[in-house]
Amino acid sequence: MATGRTHRPATRSRGIPEATVARLPLYLRALTALSERSVPTVSSEELAAAAGVNSAKLRKDFSYLGSYGTRGVGYDVEYLVYQISRELGLTQDWPVVIVGIGNLGAALANYGGFASRGFRVAALIDADPAMAGKPVAGIPVQHTDELEKIIDDNGVSIGVIATPAGAAQQVCDRLVAAGVTSILNFAPTVLSVPDGVDVRKVDLSIELQILAFHEQRKAGEEAAAAAADGAGPVATTRGESESADKGPDGDVPAVMPA
Amino acid sequence: MATGRTHRPATRSRGIPEATVARLPLYLRALTALSERSVPTVSSEELAAAAGVNSAKLRKDFSYLGSYGTRGVGYDVEYLVYQISRELGLTQDWPVVIVGIGNLGAALANYGGFASRGFRVAALIDADPAMAGKPVAGIPVQHTDELEKIIDDNGVSIGVIATPAGAAQQVCDRLVAAGVTSILNFAPTVLSVPDGVDVRKVDLSIELQILAFHEQRKAGEEAAAAAADGAGPVATTRGESESADKGPDGDVPAVMPA
DNA sequence: AATTGTGAACGAATTCACAGCG
DNA sequence: CGCTGTGAATTCGTTCACAATT
Numbered sequence: 001m002a003t004g005r006t007h008r009p010a011t012r013s014r015g016i017p018e019a020t021v022a023r024l025p026l027y028l029r030a031l032t033a034l035s036e037r038s039v040p041t042v043s044s045e046e047l048a049a050a051a052g053v054n055s056a057k058l059r060k061d062f063s064y065l066g067s068y069g070t071r072g073v074g075y076d077v078e079y080l081v082y083q084i085s086r087e088l089g090l091t092q093d094w095p096v097v098i099v100g101i102g103n104l105g106a107a108l109a110n111y112g113g114f115a116s117r118g119f120r121v122a123a124l125i126d127a128d129p130a131m132a133g134k135p136v137a138g139i140p141v142q143h144t145d146e147l148e149k150i151i152d153d154n155g156v157s158i159g160v161i162a163t164p165a166g167a168a169q170q171v172c173d174r175l176v177a178a179g180v181t182s183i184l185n186f187a188p189t190v191l192s193v194p195d196g197v198d199v200r201k202v203d204l205s206i207e208l209q210i211l212a213f214h215e216q217r218k219a220g221e222e223a224a225a226a227a228a229d230g231a232g233p234v235a236t237t238r239g240e241s242e243s244a245d246k247g248p249d250g251d252v253p254a255v256m257p258a
Numbered sequence: 259m260a261t262g263r264t265h266r267p268a269t270r271s272r273g274i275p276e277a278t279v280a281r282l283p284l285y286l287r288a289l290t291a292l293s294e295r296s297v298p299t300v301s302s303e304e305l306a307a308a309a310g311v312n313s314a315k316l317r318k319d320f321s322y323l324g325s326y327g328t329r330g331v332g333y334d335v336e337y338l339v340y341q342i343s344r345e346l347g348l349t350q351d352w353p354v355v356i357v358g359i360g361n362l363g364a365a366l367a368n369y370g371g372f373a374s375r376g377f378r379v380a381a382l383i384d385a386d387p388a389m390a391g392k393p394v395a396g397i398p399v400q401h402t403d404e405l406e407k408i409i410d411d412n413g414v415s416i417g418v419i420a421t422p423a424g425a426a427q428q429v430c431d432r433l434v435a436a437g438v439t440s441i442l443n444f445a446p447t448v449l450s451v452p453d454g455v456d457v458r459k460v461d462l463s464i465e466l467q468i469l470a471f472h473e474q475r476k477a478g479e480e481a482a483a484a485a486a487d488g489a490g491p492v493a494t495t496r497g498e499s500e501s502a503d504k505g506p507d508g509d510v511p512a513v514m515p516a
Numbered sequence: 517a518a519t520t521g522t523g524a525a526c527g528a529a530t531t532c533a534c535a536g537c538g
Numbered sequence: 539c540g541c542t543g544t545g546a547a548t549t550c551g552t553t554c555a556c557a558a559t560t
Contacts, residue, residue: 025461074519090467096466113446204371204442205374205375208352209346211416215416275528302542329541
């Protein structure tokens with residue numbers, strides 16, 4: 001992107017890397033905790049530790065937002081909270097609907113971290129007529145028939161799909177047709193959506209499978225190590241650490257707590 | 259990884275890229291669906307479409323596992339299912355414990371995709387004595403006091419944390435001390451673990467915040483587009499398509515369905 | 517003196533494009 | 539002839555290391 005030698009990109013240049021965006025919520029959470037403890041400033045080192053990343057990465061991330069720190073001192077906690085919130089669009093209100101009020105949908109509806117960050121559960125929707133009217137987390141469940149009206153009345157642009165896999169695409173299509181442009185999908189299916197609609201996926205079984213892969217690899221390495229004792233040279237290279245275990249550093253993905 | 263010019267990595271070389279590992283479960287799901295419909299073979303193009311990735315990526319991914327396709331024809335569905343399952347370690351049984359049986363823990367316990375893929379819920383654990391003995395998803399909840407014994411008796415190496423944030427690190431420490439080496443964390447906290455322990459994180463509020471960011475960006479662009487009509491030149495560069503919308507392609511992260 | 521902000525080096529992941537093979 | 543498998547080119551992300559700044 002050019003050397004930007006001209007004057008200065010004033011505030012920020014636009015085009016924050018996706019990887020950085022994915023970490024901003026992490027920083028925000030750590031900062032909020034500091035803010036609650038009335039800590040006035042943090043260094044990149046401290047904040048990075050709290051967020052579980054390394055400090056160079058954090059500084060580079062912040063550099064995409066602008067120059068919000070003070071050399072020799074660190075970052076002003078309140079100010080950064082505000083800047084990141086604004087960057088993420090959390091200074092505005094985001095009404096969301098949750099479709100599919102089973103165990104998971106109920107868990108999501110009850111999740112406190114929602115309201116705390118600009119998100120507001122505008123409605124709960126389920127296809128089961130028996131659910132209609134029953135309150136979950138204090139909000140009465142509405143029937144799927146009302147979906148379009150609900151989206152429209154509340155100006156909802158973010159939808160959460162917590163239905164069984166079979167119903168997901170259909171629900172998705174209706175959400176999109178009704179005007180939703182961001183979807184968080186908990187159903188184990190690939191959703192197809194038109195351009196301009198964002199989908200993020202959260203899939204337990206995939207995460208477990210990834211863990212199983214690493215778990216298996218560990219077991220294999222132990223075996224190799226044991227074998228190395230008893231007998232001659234083992235083919236595997238080991239000792240190179242494989243680059244894969246990365247320490248306690250968080251990974252790429254992420255989504256949702258109790 | 260050196261050029262590996264020596265002889266040949268025989269089956270596979272070791273060191274499958276992390277990004278590839280994260281996609282294998284996706285391919286596996288698509289393949290399983292095909293298998294159930296008794297489809298005998300697929301081309302990289304078809305399978306890629308079903309998994310929501312592009313075909314070059316899929317072929318490159320498979321190339322790390324070995325040469326399991328047939329040129330001019332495609333891939334044998336059953337054979338690939340087996341190879342990927344084996345690679346992911348799903349041909350063995352993985353007992354898991356779920357700690358924290360609130361709404362979310364219950365949702366996880368009830369999640370069917372578990373058993374289907376080598377995972378078996380060995381126990382449900384909760385700190386609330388009132389929960390003890392109550393069956394959830396047909397499995398009686400046990401008290402946290404039993405944690406170490408349960409891990410040990412069942413040879414559990416994978417733990418799922420679905421507790422409130424405040425309890426997560428403590429639970430984590432106990433799991434690790436008891437021998438768990440892979441953790442799936444649903445609590446909104448950064449866990450610190452010793453080397454050799456893998457942690458994956460699933461965090462709803464983070465995913466929503468990422469969606470909000472993109473949602474906001476869309477709104478901004480609309481506004482900019484509208485503004486471009488009315489008045490003079492706008493500062494922002496636009497038209498460069500920003501690289502960020504990537505189309506309907508899935509994103510990086512992932513985790514869990516109803 | 518301490519800590520940010522950032523070019524530059526590096527490494528990982530994706531995409532291209534085509535040779536190789538069935 | 540069609541489709542896989544893969545080097546080479548490219549893009550994206552991380553880390554290094556240090557000059558700039560308070």
